[in-house]
Amino acid sequence: MEALMEECASFEDKVKRTIYIDNLSPLAKESVLKAALDQFGNVIQVEFIRSYLEMKGMACAALVEMQSAKEAKTIISEIRNSPFMISGMPRPVRACSAVAEMFDDRPRKPGRKIVCRWLKTSDPDFEVAMKMKLIVRKHAKEVNFLLKRQLEEEEELAKEQSESLNIIYSKFELIEDVTKSGTATRLAKHYKMRSADVDR
Secondary structure, eight states, rough: OOOHHHHHHHHHHHHHEEEEESSSTTOOOOOHHHHHHHHHHHEEEEEEEOTSSSSGGOOEEEEEEEHHHHHHHHHHHHHHSOEEETTTTOOOOOOEEEEGGOOTTOOTTTOOOOOOOOOTSSTTTHHHHHHHHHHHHHHHHHHHHHHHHHHHHHHEEEEEEEEHHHHHHHHHHHHHHHHHTTHHHHHHHTTOOHHHHHHH
């Protein structure tokens, strides 16, 4: 019993140091999230929460454990007041303090008992359960459609950004080659223009 109480106390401390972030991009990786939040403190662990109702069980939320509860509060405040960029795209990311029910590995509370049972058609809660089941199915279809569309848009944006970077890099290479070969200096002399090389 004492060991279980210690485990519960340790877990509660972990919960206080953990933040819940949702509405993440499906393209967000642990390294991206860690790099974004490391500036506010020491990230201990990032655990993505997958929804198996959604396409391919993609994760759009995460639990981020920080070194201290103070760092966790700072990040929550920053995310609420500043834009959060993922894959070059601002996202309406939300952050809040984690609660124990968000953790799969939470320890069992002493004296807690969970009872599961099948509902019969004559049960008063049967109709409610069926309505909830239909709502969940409808929600899953809507989320899948939106997530697929969002993923397509973000992949297209990533492709455009990559192409833009390659073009910019090619321009810099061209400028560097022209400068190193002396072509810029010769053209400046020919057209009687001042250049940095000529001035030197």
